[in-house]
Amino acid sequence: MAEGKIIKALSGFYYVLSEGQIIQCRGRGVFRAQKVTPLVGDHVVFEASSPTDGYIMEVRERKNELVRPPIANVDQAILVFSAAAPDFSAILLDRFLVLVEAKEIRPLIVVNKMDLLTEKTKPIVEKYIRDYRRIGYDVIETSTVTKSGVEQLLPYFEGKTSVFAGQSGVGKSSLLNALRPDLNLKTNDISLHLGRGKHTTRHVELIEIGGGLVADTPGFSALEFSDMEEEQLPYCFPEFVDRSHECKFRGCTHMAEPKCAVKQALEAGEIPAYRYDHYVRFMEEIKERKTRY
Numbered sequence: 001m002a003e004g005k006i007i008k009a010l011s012g013f014y015y016v017l018s019e020g021q022i023i024q025c026r027g028r029g030v031f032r033a034q035k036v037t038p039l040v041g042d043h044v045v046f047e048a049s050s051p052t053d054g055y056i057m058e059v060r061e062r063k064n065e066l067v068r069p070p071i072a073n074v075d076q077a078i079l080v081f082s083a084a085a086p087d088f089s090a091i092l093l094d095r096f097l098v099l100v101e102a103k104e105i106r107p108l109i110v111v112n113k114m115d116l117l118t119e120k121t122k123p124i125v126e127k128y129i130r131d132y133r134r135i136g137y138d139v140i141e142t143s144t145v146t147k148s149g150v151e152q153l154l155p156y157f158e159g160k161t162s163v164f165a166g167q168s169g170v171g172k173s174s175l176l177n178a179l180r181p182d183l184n185l186k187t188n189d190i191s192l193h194l195g196r197g198k199h200t201t202r203h204v205e206l207i208e209i210g211g212g213l214v215a216d217t218p219g220f221s222a223l224e225f226s227d228m229e230e231e232q233l234p235y236c237f238p239e240f241v242d243r244s245h246e247c248k249f250r251g252c253t254h255m256a257e258p259k260c261a262v263k264q265a266l267e268a269g270e271i272p273a274y275r276y277d278h279y280v281r282f283m284e285e286i287k288e289r290k291t292r293y
């Protein structure tokens, strides 16, 4: 028996990366009793029937799982935003950050298209970048046109399984092409939107970049908080977590409770108003969803 990671699933075969070799495996054996369908990203135990073929016997417990694209055990989400075209959106970034934090995936924020900033928009975007760095997030500024900052991304891939995320047109495919020119991904490709029908199977593959594995298809296309509980949300804002032990009430939700340290930090200008506003909006969304069912 050997172990490895599924990097591709196609026509009933699972391609398992194990000690630098790719073994073409069929799904058979005890994992069927586990009632799990192996996913790309799964850590599996397989039995080799030849140096290049084998059978998957067991799927190891998953750390997390994304639905679209279907991928397991994601360590890192590279949240790609653009400085312009489309404009930087803090509410969208906060939405991604919450979803990522809830799955215990480490976020890396990339602000691409830095070359498009003007004298007027530059201070606005730079302020956001400072704010997110102050929370403790890593933020990399890139341009795939001037290539500036792109190489700073490489060390972040090492030893991890990463997935790119971000709205259409921000430069995800361009960044992947800059990191791995042989990929030749289509840019300006809106087919992901058109291809969301039931009959289109979304194929995902893990590719090697910078000593790690990266999904060739962006993740987190569904941005609703469909499986999140109200109690979870405060934990998805790290700067709230840092202060919550100073709130008067244990389990403070930082909404209407008196002597709330988060509210105090907000009033003192230590937490930007937009972060708190987004928190309240997300809280309302979660509550509203719960009353619907």
Ligand SMILES: Nc1nc2c(ncn2[C@@H]2O[C@H](COP(=O)(O)OP(=O)(O)O)[C@@H](O)[C@H]2O)c(=O)[nH]1
Pocket: 112, 113, 114, 115, 116, 142, 143, 144, 145, 146, 166, 167, 168, 169, 170, 171, 172, 173, 174, 175, 186, 187, 188, 189
């Ligand atoms: N000015 C500028 N344009 C970029 C940059 N990166 C990507 N683009 C352009 O933005 C458009 C969308 O890029 P694409 O990689 O397809 O975005 P995706 O939808 O996130 O995969 C394309 O026309 C790219 O050429 C950048 O850093 N600067």
Ligand SMILES: [Mg+2]
Pocket: 172, 173, 174, 186, 187, 188, 189
């Ligand atoms: Mg793309």
Ligand SMILES: [Zn+2]
Pocket: 244, 247, 248, 252, 253, 254, 255, 257, 259, 260, 261, 262, 263
């Ligand atoms: Zn509080």
